[in-house]
Amino acid sequence: MKLFSYISERERSIITDLYTAIGAFVLSKVTHFILKYTILNPIPTWEYPMKRNDQFKVLQKALNDGKLPKIFRPKLAPGSTFSDLFVIADYDVMKEAFFKRAVASRQHSENIKIAISTMLARMDYHKIPRSILDKDDQLLKNGPGEIAGTADGPYDDFHKKSRVQWHDTIKRLVGKNRISEIIKESSEKIVACLERVGSSAAGIDPRRVFMNASLNVTSGFAFNKTYDFEDPQFEEIAEIIESYFAGITSMALLQMSWNILPRWICRSDFYNRLWEKTSYRKDIDAQNPRNYLETILIDAEQEPRWGYFTVAATIAAIFLAASDTLSVTMTWLVLVLADNPEVQKKMLEEISAAREIDADLKKENCPFIRSVLLESQRLNPVADTLPHITTDDVQLKDCFIPKGSQLFASLTAIMHDPKNFVEPGKFIPDRFIKNGEFVNNPKVCAFSVGLRDCIGKTLAQDEYFAFATTIVENFKINRIAGNMEVDNADNLRLPKENIRLQFVRRQ
Ligand code: HEM
Numbered sequence: 356m357k358l359f360s361y362i363s364e365r366e367r368s369i370i371t372d373l374y375t376a377i378g379a380f381v382l383s384k385v386t387h388f389i390l391k392y393t394i395l396n397p398i399p400t401w402e403y404p405m406k407r408n409d410q411f412k413v414l415q416k417a418l419n420d421g422k423l424p425k426i427f428r429p430k431l432a433p434g435s436t437f438s439d440l441f442v443i444a445d446y447d448v449m450k451e452a453f454f455k456r457a458v459a460s461r462q463h464s465e466n467i468k469i470a471i472s473t474m475l476a477r478m479d480y481h482k483i484p485r486s487i488l489d490k491d492d493q494l495l496k497n498g499p500g501e502i503a504g505t506a507d508g509p510y511d512d513f514h515k516k517s518r519v520q521w522h523d524t525i526k527r528l529v530g531k532n533r534i535s536e537i538i539k540e541s542s543e544k545i546v547a548c549l550e551r552v553g554s555s556a557a558g559i560d561p562r563r564v565f566m567n568a569s570l571n572v573t574s575g576f577a578f579n580k581t582y583d584f585e586d587p588q589f590e591e592i593a594e595i596i597e598s599y600f601a602g603i604t605s606m607a608l609l610q611m612s613w614n615i616l617p618r619w620i621c622r623s624d625f626y627n628r629l630w631e632k633t634s635y636r637k638d639i640d641a642q643n644p645r646n647y648l649e650t651i652l653i654d655a656e657q658e659p660r661w662g663y664f665t666v667a668a669t670i671a672a673i674f675l676a677a678s679d680t681l682s683v684t685m686t687w688l689v690l691v692l693a694d695n696p697e698v699q700k701k702m703l704e705e706i707s708a709a710r711e712i713d714a715d716l717k718k719e720n721c722p723f724i725r726s727v728l729l730e731s732q733r734l735n736p737v738a739d740t741l742p743h744i745t746t747d748d749v750q751l752k753d754c755f756i757p758k759g760s761q762l763f764a765s766l767t768a769i770m771h772d773p774k775n776f777v778e779p780g781k782f783i784p785d786r787f788i789k790n791g792e793f794v795n796n797p798k799v800c801a802f803s804v805g806l807r808d809c810i811g812k813t814l815a816q817d818e819y820f821a822f823a824t825t826i827v828e829n830f831k832i833n834r835i836a837g838n839m840e841v842d843n844a845d846n847l848r849l850p851k852e853n854i855r856l857q858f859v860r861r862q
Contacts, residue, residue, distance in 0.1 A: 398754050400436050403429035408843040414444075414768045415780070423768060426754055439760040444768035446775060446798050448751055453740075453805025457747040458762060459510035461807075468501050475499055475664060484663040493656050500662020504672035506741065510806060513660045517669065520654060521810050524647045528576065537575035538818055541568040542825040544583075549830060549858040558835035558855030561689060565682035565822065572818055573677040577670055579646040647673070677811055680737050683847055684801075684815075685822055686854075687735035688728065691782055692827070693834035693856055698727060698784045702827045716824055722793035727784045728819055733770045733799045734782055735839075737847050740764045740803045766800055767848065830858040 401417070401424060404410045417423035425445035428435050443449045452458045475481065481499065488495050502508035505517050528534045545568050553559045567582075575581045644650040648670060655661035692699050702724050709720035718725060742761040749756040756762065771779040775798045776786070787794055802809035809815070826832070837854030 398441065399424050399427050400430045401427035401442075403427075403431070403442060405431075405845050406843040407845065407848050408841040411767060411771075411841055411848070414765065415771060418768060418772050418779075423772075426751065439757065441756060441760055441762050443762060443764040444772075446769045446772075446800065449764040449769065449800070450804055452749070452751050452756075452762060453743065453764070453803065453807065455749060456510060456806065457745055457749050457758075458743045458756075459806035460744045460746050461507050461509075462742065462744050462761075463502075463507070463509045471501070471503060471664075472499070480664065484667075488663070494652070494661070494663045494666065497655060497659045497662045500660060500665030502660070502665045502668070504665065504668030504670075505810065506672040506676060507668065509746065513658075516654075516658075517651075518810055520650050521647065524576070524644065524650045525814060527644070528646075534572075534576065534814070534817065535821075537572050537581060538821045540575075540581055541571045541818070542821050544568060544571065545822060546825060546829050549826070550860055553830075553856070553858035554860060556835070556857065558833070558857040560686075560852065560854050561856055561858075562682050562686050565685040566678050568822060569678050569681040569685075569818060570674065572814070573674055575646075576814065577647045577673060673811065676809070677815070679847060681815055681818055683737045683849055684732060684735075684819060686850055687737070687839075688731045688819075688823055689826065689832050689856055690834065690837075690839055690850055690854060691731050691734070692727075693832045694839070695782065695784065696831070699827055699832060701784075702727060702824070706824055706828050716821075718820055721820075721824070722788060722791065723785060724820070724824060725793040726787040728823055729795070729799050730782060730784055730786050732801045733776065733779075733786075735841075735848055736766045736770050736801050737849075738801070739766050741807075743807060764803065766803065770799060770801070826858070828861070830860055833857040833859065 402413050404413060414423065423444050425448045426441055426443050428438055429440055429442050431438070431440070443452060484495060502513070505514070505521070508514055525534065545564060548564050548567075549561065553561060553564070571581050639645075639649050639653060641653050644653055648666075651661060651666055651669065655666065692702075705721050705723050706716060709716055712720050740763050742763055745756055745758055745760045745762065748758050769775065773779055787796060787799075797804070802812040802815070833856065835855040835857050837851055840851050842849040842851045
């Protein structure tokens, strides 16, 4: 009896201790949770519809009332207060955040690595490079790699190196005038195409023409190969990209789903062609790569992180990132120009005057055009940022962002904030002209800022300028149908599909 009571007392004490420990653990977790999401981190939630037009209306109202928080948790579902998603809506906070190393990574965790490798196996992806590359090819020896391209992965030495290689390739090709040749060739194709299909009284939606022009530049840069706009293979790439962007819906503020990108990546038609290009390996001059793919392949000889999947995903990422963004930017521009014929006229006069100075049109001789182009990008910012994952706890001004959070910036909110721009909803073509000179305003940040900003910014700006001036010089743009209304799509800020523009050839 004594023994029994001793044991049971002991057991009771163990049970009590256990309960106390569990209670203390739960209490500490709850306290930590409450502190983390409320007292230590009082970041408000804010309505943030996924649909672009609805979202814009909410942002616009809050900005006009001066009520939009500089940083908020998007109210996506009940309990959003406890999510690790944050949206930055203020330029200074964005700048402070995006220059920090701890805010410069994309999603990258063991789980994602496993998800990628499982998916590649499921899709039998490996057989594509294996069937095309020599079996002793270094790229095969490197294996698939862990990173889904330049737009993915941590901000580490490998990512920084890939950015440097990108900029080196641009510099090398610019030095040889190759980029300007490719852009010029694409501009000429735009003229031929608009003349053929865009001059009818019914007008056209010119998105696909601009998409093809942009894809052509990307392809020239990545592989040294340009296409005819009507080339069926080329058409197919454009269609794949359009369906990619349609499929990306709802992802913007949710976890990036790796299932979408690789499905596209595994389309063997595109990748077979990519790998075929690597079979010209013997022609590659290590000292003198002719395009971005060659630059990567040369590096892959001694950099095992360039796996064949990482190479493919990097090339895919630039095709994706370069196409719709630029084509939609161009479409907004021609729409706004159609409604402002006097701006077209002034641009045309500036082009003629600039050609007097230099037959090759130079940006520095076109301050008004630069202002118009920047203003159109500000008025209709096509994209917000990709997710930035915090790899450490981060203190931003007076708010604390825990490690593992996802930060986005609403470039739209920043560019439509009356604190940054007077009458932000209005198209003011000479907004960036002071004393006859073009004065850049960094708050027009369509390419984002910081360590993970758009890698294609310079290339995109060159294309934007060349395509815009070529069109204005060759055509008068009229609006036949549609208007500047924003489509209620989930991803990019798109014009509605009913727009019809007529491009009348100038004599
Ligand atoms: C008007 C055209 C374009 C716009 C508005 C645009 C905008 C953006 C934005 C907002 C980001 C996200 C930055 C962030 O998360 O902070 C981005 C990333 C990126 N863009 Fe662009 N972009 C354009 C054209 C291009 C072009 C032409 C290319 C390549 C040829 C390109 C390649 C990329 C890549 C690779 C990234 C990911 C960078 C990284 O994660 O390090 N973009 N772009």
